Amino acid sequence: MSRAYTEDTIAAISTPLGEGGIGIVRLSGPQAIAIVDGLFRSPKGIRLRDAPSHTIHYGFIEAGGERVDEVLVAVMRAPRTYTREDVVEIDCHGGIVPLRRVLELVLAKGARPAGPGEFTKRAFLNGRISIDQAEAVLEIVRAKTELGLECAMQRLEGRFSRPIKELRERLLDLLAGIEVGLDFPDYEEEALPRERLLGELEAALAQVEYFLEHGRDGRIIREGLAVALIGRPNVGKSTLLNALLQEERAIVTPFPGTTRDRLEEWVELEGIPFKLIDTAGVREVHDAVERLGVELALKAAEGADLVLFLLDLSEPLTAEDRLIAKRLQGKRTILVLNKADLEKSFSPQEAVVALGIEPEGVLEISAKLGTGLEELKGRLVGLVWEGRLERPEGLFLLNIREKELLQRAKGALKATLADARAGATPDLLATGLEEALAILGELTGENLTEEVIDRIFANFCVGK
Ligand SMILES: Nc1nc2c(ncn2[C@@H]2O[C@H](COP(=O)(O)OP(=O)(O)OP(=O)(O)O)[C@@H](O)[C@H]2O)c(=O)[nH]1
Numbered sequence: 001m002s003r004a005y006t007e008d009t010i011a012a013i014s015t016p017l018g019e020g021g022i023g024i025v026r027l028s029g030p031q032a033i034a035i036v037d038g039l040f041r042s043p044k045g046i047r048l049r050d051a052p053s054h055t056i057h058y059g060f061i062e063a064g065g066e067r068v069d070e071v072l073v074a075v076m077r078a079p080r081t082y083t084r085e086d087v088v089e090i091d092c093h094g095g096i097v098p099l100r101r102v103l104e105l106v107l108a109k110g111a112r113p114a115g116p117g118e119f120t121k122r123a124f125l126n127g128r129i130s131i132d133q134a135e136a137v138l139e140i141v142r143a144k145t146e147l148g149l150e151c152a153m154q155r156l157e158g159r160f161s162r163p164i165k166e167l168r169e170r171l172l173d174l175l176a177g178i179e180v181g182l183d184f185p186d187y188e189e190e191a192l193p194r195e196r197l198l199g200e201l202e203a204a205l206a207q208v209e210y211f212l213e214h215g216r217d218g219r220i221i222r223e224g225l226a227v228a229l230i231g232r233p234n235v236g237k238s239t240l241l242n243a244l245l246q247e248e249r250a251i252v253t254p255f256p257g258t259t260r261d262r263l264e265e266w267v268e269l270e271g272i273p274f275k276l277i278d279t280a281g282v283r284e285v286h287d288a289v290e291r292l293g294v295e296l297a298l299k300a301a302e303g304a305d306l307v308l309f310l311l312d313l314s315e316p317l318t319a320e321d322r323l324i325a326k327r328l329q330g331k332r333t334i335l336v337l338n339k340a341d342l343e344k345s346f347s348p349q350e351a352v353v354a355l356g357i358e359p360e361g362v363l364e365i366s367a368k369l370g371t372g373l374e375e376l377k378g379r380l381v382g383l384v385w386e387g388r389l390e391r392p393e394g395l396f397l398l399n400i401r402e403k404e405l406l407q408r409a410k411g412a413l414k415a416t417l418a419d420a421r422a423g424a425t426p427d428l429l430a431t432g433l434e435e436a437l438a439i440l441g442e443l444t445g446e447n448l449t450e451e452v453i454d455r456i457f458a459n460f461c462v463g464k
Pocket residue numbers: 231232233234235236237238239240251252253254255256257258259260279280281282338339340341342365366367368369
């Protein structure tokens with residue numbers, strides 16, 4: 001599979017553009033060293049083609065006798081490189097214009113512009129990393145939070161692919177055992193005792209289920225938990241948003257109907273990203289624009305993972321509060337009683353009874369003074385972990401593709417186990433196991449089709 005990819009040499013600017021334009025032009029492929037050698041002049045007369053692997057050289061990129069940029073060039077020879085091919089990195093210092101010019105020059109000398117993620121794709125195709133490690137590279141590039149980054153790093157280290165590979169090995173052994181039984185029916189009992197077959201299948205199923213279970217929070221860690229702030233006008237939604245963000249992000253006024261549009265902001269609590277959504281106050285309205293805002297607010301509530309339903313403690317409950325309570329039926333909700341710094345008009349119990357809701361929790365806060373906020377934050381974090389006091393290191397970030405494959409692997413293993421229990425023929429068991437193996441092979445990248453590979457790498461940016 002790797003041969004086609006080692007024929008040409010690719011090049012790209014590997015650092016984000018902008019900010020002074022200092023950056024790296026990276027090349028990978030059999031011509032990488034020769035191409036750069038043709039453009040590089042060292043004051044000491046060093047030729048890159050003679051340079052030992054993993055050395056850095058100071059000099060200039062020149063074209064037509066003219067200096068284009070002052071550079072440091074790193075020479076890394078296959079196979080101990082990112083792509084397992086010859087890799088050259090030109091560290092440019094002159095800014096964006098010379099950086100572009102250097103790239104043009106290496107392209108003119110025969111390199112081809114790299115596609116998105118093509119360096120990482122080569123690392124994968126040349127067997128240096130597994131597909132989930134490649135995806136981890138992508139995740140690291142995009143990681144929004146510390147925890148997301150940590151999980152991505154763990155994947156890069158093979159935390160997920162290694163146990164799947166081991167599982168595959170064990171199933172391959174099992175299949176071999178079954179096939180011995182197929183080829184030599186007389187030895188079947190010796191080759192693979194029934195208890196071992198059942199035990200192995202059960203263990204494999206349990207492991208796949210473990211991955212599904214512990215990968216469940218992957219989306220939350222990567223994308224954040226969406227929390228909508230809902231309430232009638234003037235209860236203090238925007239004030240609470242600002243207090244949680246610790247900045248004046250949303251406009252707050254004493255007048256009802258201040259927020260017209262939904263506003264999204266990210267806040268990180270104990271490493272978990274929360275997407276806070278401030279919304280327009282919900283009330284009976286006649287103005288078309290405002291009605292739109294109200295509908296948007298209720299839509300935000302529907303789409304959110306959790307709703308903070310705000311009430312104003314300083315005023316009696318209103319028809320609007322009841323209307324909102326009705327619309328929030330069945331939604332995971334924390335009831336937030338705001339303005340606790342003022343004289344209270346009702347108790348938490350009274351509110352719950354009057355509104356007829358079953359919230360995950362009821363908290364009294366003062367968004368204005370900041371009291372009760374720590375408890376609210378603790379509640380948010382606690383809900384994410386849902387009492388399964390699993391440490392973050394125990395989690396796997398699963399993307400949709402992996403989840404789907406795990407589900408399918410689970411189905412195949414379950415069916416095979418049921419067959420085995422029912423005393424199915426070795427033939428049938430072998431077919432079931434082969435199916436599970438093929439699915440697991442897709443997970444580790446051993447069985448990926450060209451199309452899937454291209455789709456995965458298309459998500460990368462050029463230069464990675
Ligand atoms: N005393 C007191 N006043 C508060 C508190 N929180 C908010 N307020 C005040 O209540 C008023 C409305 O606050 P906002 O945050 O704009 O309320 P909102 O729910 O976003 O209102 P809309 O955007 O109109 O729906 C402002 O005058 C705030 O200063 C609080 O905890 N205590």
